[in-house]
Amino acid sequence: MGLEAKLKQDGFFTSTVDALVAWARKSAVWPMPMGISCCAIEMMASGDPRYDIARFGSEVMRFTPRQSDCMIVAGTVTYKMSHVVKKIYDQMPAPKWVIAMGACTSSGGMYRSYPVVQGIDQFMPVDIYLAGCPPRPDNLLNALMQIQEKIGRTKARDFQDRPLPELPVIQNN
Amino acid sequence: MDLKELVTYKLKEKFPEVEFDITDYKEQLAVTFDKKNIVNVASFLKDDPDLQFKLCEDVTAIDWARRKNRFAVVYHIFSLKLNSRIRLKSDVDESDLSVDSVAFVWKTADWHERETYDMYGIIFNNHPDFRRMYMPEEFEYYPLRKDFPLMGIPGSLPLPKKDE
Amino acid sequence: MEKITSREEVSTKILQALLNQETDITIEDALENEMILNMGPQHPATHGVLRLLLRLDGETVMACVPELGYLHRGYEKMAENMSYYEFIPHTDRLDYLSPMANNVAWVMAVEKLAGIEAPPRAQYIRMMVSELARIASHLLAIGALTMDVGALTVFLWTLREREKILDIWDILCGARFTNSYTRIGGVANDVQPEALAKIKWFIEQFEENIDECERLINTNRIFVERLDSVGVISAEDAIQIGFTGPNLRGSGVEFDLRRATPYMFYNEMDFKIPVYKEGDCLARYFVRCDETRESIKIIRQILDKMPQGEVIANNPKRVLPKKTEIYSKMEELIHDFMIVNFGINPPVGEVYSAVENPKGELGFYLVSKGEGSPWKCKIRSPSMVNLQALPMLVKGHMISDVVAIIGSLDPVMGEADK
Ligand code: SF4
Numbered sequence: 218m219g220l221e222a223k224l225k226q227d228g229f230f231t232s233t234v235d236a237l238v239a240w241a242r243k244s245a246v247w248p249m250p251m252g253i254s255c256c257a258i259e260m261m262a263s264g265d266p267r268y269d270i271a272r273f274g275s276e277v278m279r280f281t282p283r284q285s286d287c288m289i290v291a292g293t294v295t296y297k298m299s300h301v302v303k304k305i306y307d308q309m310p311a312p313k314w315v316i317a318m319g320a321c322t323s324s325g326g327m328y329r330s331y332p333v334v335q336g337i338d339q340f341m342p343v344d345i346y347l348a349g350c351p352p353r354p355d356n357l358l359n360a361l362m363q364i365q366e367k368i369g370r371t372k373a374r375d376f377q378d379r380p381l382p383e384l385p386v387i388q389n390n
Numbered sequence: 391m392d393l394k395e396l397v398t399y400k401l402k403e404k405f406p407e408v409e410f411d412i413t414d415y416k417e418q419l420a421v422t423f424d425k426k427n428i429v430n431v432a433s434f435l436k437d438d439p440d441l442q443f444k445l446c447e448d449v450t451a452i453d454w455a456r457r458k459n460r461f462a463v464v465y466h467i468f469s470l471k472l473n474s475r476i477r478l479k480s481d482v483d484e485s486d487l488s489v490d491s492v493a494f495v496w497k498t499a500d501w502h503e504r505e506t507y508d509m510y511g512i513i514f515n516n517h518p519d520f521r522r523m524y525m526p527e528e529f530e531y532y533p534l535r536k537d538f539p540l541m542g543i544p545g546s547l548p549l550p551k552k553d554e
Numbered sequence: 555m556e557k558i559t560s561r562e563e564v565s566t567k568i569l570q571a572l573l574n575q576e577t578d579i580t581i582e583d584a585l586e587n588e589m590i591l592n593m594g595p596q597h598p599a600t601h602g603v604l605r606l607l608l609r610l611d612g613e614t615v616m617a618c619v620p621e622l623g624y625l626h627r628g629y630e631k632m633a634e635n636m637s638y639y640e641f642i643p644h645t646d647r648l649d650y651l652s653p654m655a656n657n658v659a660w661v662m663a664v665e666k667l668a669g670i671e672a673p674p675r676a677q678y679i680r681m682m683v684s685e686l687a688r689i690a691s692h693l694l695a696i697g698a699l700t701m702d703v704g705a706l707t708v709f710l711w712t713l714r715e716r717e718k719i720l721d722i723w724d725i726l727c728g729a730r731f732t733n734s735y736t737r738i739g740g741v742a743n744d745v746q747p748e749a750l751a752k753i754k755w756f757i758e759q760f761e762e763n764i765d766e767c768e769r770l771i772n773t774n775r776i777f778v779e780r781l782d783s784v785g786v787i788s789a790e791d792a793i794q795i796g797f798t799g800p801n802l803r804g805s806g807v808e809f810d811l812r813r814a815t816p817y818m819f820y821n822e823m824d825f826k827i828p829v830y831k832e833g834d835c836l837a838r839y840f841v842r843c844d845e846t847r848e849s850i851k852i853i854r855q856i857l858d859k860m861p862q863g864e865v866i867a868n869n870p871k872r873v874l875p876k877k878t879e880i881y882s883k884m885e886e887l888i889h890d891f892m893i894v895n896f897g898i899n900p901p902v903g904e905v906y907s908a909v910e911n912p913k914g915e916l917g918f919y920l921v922s923k924g925e926g927s928p929w930k931c932k933i934r935s936p937s938m939v940n941l942q943a944l945p946m947l948v949k950g951h952m953i954s955d956v957v958a959i960i961g962s963l964d965p966v967m968g969e970a971d972k
């Protein structure tokens with residue numbers, strides 16, 4: 218399995234740059250844990266020794282958006298918080314992916330009430346909607362594998378010449 | 391002397407001119423009186439050596455919607471000495487939404503009063519730091535009032551723009 | 555390279571460089587002045603979405619303004635719009651580190667309002683799960699505190715212990731941590747023998763494990779010095795600011811609602827209330843450690859004393875019937891329909907019911923107008939009140955102490971913001 222199997226004979230193999238880049242990208246997805254509420258506890262649990270997210274190359278939780286590839290939005294996003302989430306998302310360098318973890322993040326969930334955004338896709342793109350309230354850690358790992366699969370299908374040139382988003386310097390919220 | 395008698399006796403003695411309505415429901419004592427006296431009564435209950443209601447647990451309000459006095463402010467205070475809790479209530483009418491702040495009596499009332507303002511729009515006079523608690527400062531409505539819909543008023547809270 | 559000689563020269567040079575660019579800085583001397591630092595709401599050490607504005611002089615905190623509301627989900631409004639039963643799952647998400655304890659607090663408030671009494675076995679089970687919840691919550695509090703001051707290992711160890719409790723809950727009610735296990739008038743189902751066996755096993759091995767954690771950090775000089783005499787609050791101030799729970803007991807006030815206003819069967823239990831006088835972060839940490847041991851003691855006694863019998867009250871107008879009976883009996887079907895559609899309609903009145911939660915006093919103030927949903931529901935959450943002390947505690951300390959102080963207060967934003 219994997220790379221070693223290909224290296225059995227002469228120590229080299231042929232591949233495309235695209236495949237190599239995608240493989241590298243998907244094997245080390247550094248998450249940006251946007252832990253907001255209850256789901257964040259399950260996200261933490263997925264990093265603990267039992268579920269061990271390190272098996273999927275994602276144990277490096279980066280608390281700064283500048284160093285991460287995949288944002289896990291774990292928890293209820295309120296209107297007040299939405300500006301913060303968007304701002305952090307904008308700061309992540311492309312290519313970037315988003316997991317909407319839990320029912321609240323995906324659709325508002327059980328909170329049909331005035332301060333809760335009914336689904337974060339109203340203001341930012343989402344790659345995976347993760348069902349559950351909260352999703353179990355295994356489910357989060359599953360989402361991560363799906364993201365990896367998705368990354369595996371990308372081509373390196375897909376992300377060329379993307380304009381950088383403009384960040385508002387002063388934002389009062 | 392049980393709690394009701396003690397509190398009645400003490401309050402009557404100290405404030406002969408104030409009308410107190412003291413009720414007991416499910417072993418919970420509630421004292422209703424005019425909002426003018428709230429600071430005096432509160433500091434008396436806190437400082438009296440026999441009562442010592444030093445722990446203010448909660449300040450909130452009720453919106454009765456159709457009653458004559460639309461709102462009521464409610465305080466729950468606890469005495470570590472007597473190990474018991476009483477509830478103070480005063481009516482507030484919509485025409486005059488101000489109540490004197492008890493944040494100088496119990497420091498903890500500070501945030502509770504801000505929250506009550508945020509949710510009901512009741513104004514606390516002499517409050518040290520009077521702002522909204524949870525909702526953004528620009529928000530115009532008071533969510534826990536009965537005429538505010540559960541799903542809010544569309545457009546009253548801005549969302550960030552989605553970029554393509 | 556130019557040689558920098560005096561301090562004045564440095565500051566003027568930096569200022570010059572700043573002023574050469576287009577700025578609107580108006581301060582006289584940038585290096586001598588205070589600055590404002592924004593911390594959160596997305597900060598790993600603020601335990602969620604707490605936002606702090608710090609006024610700094612160098613690295614010393616001069617003032618601090620907490621800003622809440624980033625997780626305000628409108629619980630009180632929602633409670634006014636749903637039946638008493640429907641709100642049980644919502645209480646899970648208040649203090650999401652100890653959902654079972656919140657469930658118990660809510661149903662106790664509703665039972666008081668409606669005049670229902672749960673059978674003794676149900677009450678014992680409730681006590682047992684809320685003590686387990688206390689352990690689970692304190693474990694995370696200890697782990698997060700030590701992680702905040704730089705010891706990651708303990709966090710992994712306490713999380714390992716917490717997983718065992720989550721496993722117990724998984725057997726008990728099928729969910730890892732949003733349990734909704736209690737029902738008005740009792741609990742959802744009796745404790746399964748496997749769950750009981752697991753609980754027994756857990757309490758046997760737990761003390762050894764918490765000792766292990768404590769051995770690792772209690773004598774660690776870095777850990778102790780970062781917490782010792784940091785964030786001191788006196789007993790008088792602690793009561794003034796409204797502290798309850800472990801934070802209050804860390805300041806030397808022996809106040810525990812389980813003793814002060816006994817509910818369920820806590821007056822039959824033999825347990826100590828750990829109290830430390832110092833009132834600093836270290837004292838609050840020790841209180842939590844000791845409380846987990848006391849909880850184990852309580853659970854042991856509960857397992858000994860637990861009576862047999864029903865786990866849900868027999869009160870067909872107010873208590874949901876069993877699912878199997880709904881499908882086979884007409885009367886139960888009608889009751890179920892009435893309760894689900896119109897609610898339990900408690901009599902007109904108001905109650906305030908509070909329990910000792912892991913974080914402090916969790917109270918529900920319910921006003922009923924005799925309808926299916928509460929006219930008013932106020933949640934008195936300990937985290938919000940405890941956070942109020944933050945400006946007082948951090949004043950005069952360094953930025954890195956702020957993190958330790960927040961960790962030692964152990965707030966949960968789901969509950970603080972409601
Ligand atoms: S989906 Fe459920 S568990 Fe997750 S944040 Fe929302 S309410 Fe909490």
